[in-house]
Amino acid sequence: MTSESLSRRGEFELLKSQGIRFRKNNLQIIYASFPPDSLKYACAVSKKAGNAVKRNKFRRRVREAFRICADEMVSGSYLVSANSTSITIELKDIIEVLSEHQSFLKAKLS
Numbered sequence: 001m002t003s004e005s006l007s008r009r010g011e012f013e014l015l016k017s018q019g020i021r022f023r024k025n026n027l028q029i030i031y032a033s034f035p036p037d038s039l040k041y042a043c044a045v046s047k048k049a050g051n052a053v054k055r056n057k058f059r060r061r062v063r064e065a066f067r068i069c070a071d072e073m074v075s076g077s078y079l080v081s082a083n084s085t086s087i088t089i090e091l092k093d094i095i096e097v098l099s100e101h102q103s104f105l106k107a108k109l110s
Helices: 008-017 052-072 091-109
Strands: 003-004 020-024 027-032 039-045 076-082
Touching: 003 052, 008 027, 008 039, 008 076, 020 091, 027 091, 039 052, 052 076, 052 091
Parallel strands: 003 039, 039 076
Antiparallel strands: 020 027, 027 076
C-alpha cells in the first residue's frame, strides 16, 4: 500500500475531532478510518520545537517510517504530532512507535 499526505483542512479537522489518540515517547498519533482503502498521513510540528532544519528533519524521518511500515499498517488517516523533546527521535524509534500503535489499534478495532 502506498502512502500519501493529508492536505485539506477538513481532513485535519475531522481527524482531530473523531480520531483515536495514542501517545508514546512524546509522540502523539491520531488515527481515523477514512478513506477506507488508502493510507494518508500528516506531520504536525510546532515552531517552538526547533528551527526549520530540525522540524524538516523530523518530517523526513516520519515520511520514511511510513514508507517502511506502509504494508503492515491499517488503512486510514494518521496525524503524527511532536513536541520539542521528541523532535530529535531517531527513525528506528519512530518505526517502533508506529508498530506499537498498530498493535494498539488492531486490539481497539477488533
